[in-house]
Amino acid sequence: MSRRLSEPATDPARAVAELAAELDDLENHQGHDVDAILARATDAAKAADMLGDDVLLHRARLLQADMHQREGNVGEAARTFLTTHAWAEQHDCRPLRARSHFHLALTFHYLGDHAASLEHALSSVELLEDGAAPGLRIIYLVRLANSLAESGSTDAARDRYRQAEELAVAAGDRTRQLLVLNNLAYTELEDGNAETALAVVERMHAARQVLGRDFLIVERDTIANIQISTGEFAAAEETLRDVHDAPRWFEAHDVADASLTLAVAQRRLGALDRAQASLDRCRAVCADQKLAGVRVRAMAEQAELFAAAGDFERAFAEYKRFHAGAEELRSTQQEARARARQAMFETAEARRDAERYREQARRDPLTGLYNRRFVDERLPHTLAAAGSAGTAVTVALVDLDHFKRINDTLSHDVGDRVLVAVADVLTAGLAGGPAAADGFVARMGGEEFLVVLPGVGPGEVHARLDDLRVAVRAHPWRPVTGDLPVTVSIGAVAVHPAAGAPGGDLQAALLAEADRHLYAAKRGGRDRVVC
Secondary structure (H helix, E strand, O other), rough: OOOOOOOOOOHHHHHHHHHHHHHHHHHHHOOOHHHHHHHHHHHHHHHHHHHHHHHHHHHHHHHHHHHHHOOHHHHHHHHHHHHHHHHHHHHHHHHHHHHHHHHHHHHHHOOOOOOHHHHHHHHHHOOOHHHHHHHHHHHHHHHHHHEEEOOOOOHHHHHHHHHHHHHHHHHHOOOHHHHHHHHHHHHHHHOOOOHHHHHHHHHHHHHHHHHHOOOOOOHHHHHHHHHHHOOOHHHHHOOOOOOOHOOOOHHHHHHHHHHHHHHHHHHHHHHHHHHHHHHHHHHHHHHHHHOOOHHHHHHHHHHHHHHHHHOHHHHHHHHHOOOOOOOHHHHHHHHHHHHHHHHHHHHHHHHHHHHHHHHHOOOOOOOOEEEEHHHHHHHHHHHHHHHOOOOOOOEEEEEEEOOOHHHHHHHHHHHHHHHHHHHHHHHHHOOOOOOOOOOEEEEEEEEEEEEEEEEEOOOOOOHHHHHHHHHHHHHHHHHHHHOOOOOOEEEEEEEOOOOOOHHHHHHHHHHHHHHHHHHHHOOOOOEEEEE
16 A cells, blocks of 8 residues: 555545455465564554444454464453454444454464354354455365364364365465465374375475465474374474574464474484474573463473483473473463453453443333333334335324323322333233334333334224224223223324435324324324324
8 A cells, every 4th residue: 555544545435445455455364474464453443443434443453353362362352352243243244243253263262162162163154245355265264174173073174174275276375275284284183194184285285386485384383293293203304494594573483383393303313412402492482482382392392302312310300390380381371261251251241231231221110111212213223124125114102091090099109000011011912913023112201102013004003003902991900990990092103114214304203193193082082093
């Protein structure tokens, strides 16, 4: 791009398109430079914020959190993933739902929860949009395959690897093909199929030759481990011969892992001095980058080296250090996972609290029905949806007859009991009709209720509402009001909203018309429906 993303653009539409392209590129990134990717994602987040584009902002934040997670900050990343996931669910944003599921799959992988990782990985693949770039679909399929393998479903994992490789070959994307094959080879090795893994390595060599680049360190580490498993120690050493000269932008964890694998190959080859030098470099990287997991594994290899040199006393001492370090690492990992889970729990709990408070604000505390605030949120959308679908909507105001007499004669407590009972009768009546799924009952205030019936048109509205009126009158009121009857008057209007008509404007007109009909029902003697 010719300008920095954080700078304002004179053409907003072009700026959005450029930012979306930048995020597409970042999501499809093939690099390993965490700092560079994080810087670009941060610039993208600033640009999305300036543009006021929530979807692009969440996409950028997911990328930022992904880089933080790769740096070890799983808990903070999980908060971002969950927050974005909740926003995507609330706004039914399929692209963001897919992306948040993908990142949560990796989070649960780090937490050791293979079942949850698999569930999110499956959802990410199912929700990924049809027009997504092949590279992105390949990454999602690989994550799913890895989750399947971790869950013990190796055959299903092979199928997903195969699908991913076919996509890569069809797209001419040899880099992605190598990604797929590397993960497949490692899965076969983990499953005890060394010969099968070697066959996959041959395909990796073919793809690399077409691509015209050297293997990445992580790919060479996989190949060397497979070679060690089949006794090809010299070949493994050759595979990793210059791992210590890797560019600084390679992930330190990959360099440390490969250095440790090289030390193992050299020890098995009998080159103990070279093995010790490789192990020392591995431990130096671990100390510099605080790689506790590789550091503990290096202790075990150091003990093996001492034993191979015949120094059994030092080997025994190093094994003791290894077991103590492994126990400390296990405890540290458990604490880190607990903190990450707590962070996720707190985020989810805060989201549930916010939703609960929001729901409470939309409910009438006495009857439990929706209130006027909910009506103002929901009714315009209901009307707009009916207009788009070409269907009818009925809006009805229901008012209790002579309610003041009940309050004055029997008490306000009895009046409250009547309001609750009427709310229950109206809700039950709505539940039994064809509009039950999308219709609703609300208390507008005092003794006035609103009934909204999507799909109910002029030809059937009177019968439906008269059923509600009769149900209120027939309710067993004597235990509550004695000899005082309880009836309602109903004013309604049924319309077919015009497509594209503003729902808010139409709402005001319909409520005013329903109110006029309600007034006519009152003047006509009450206990009746006018529509």
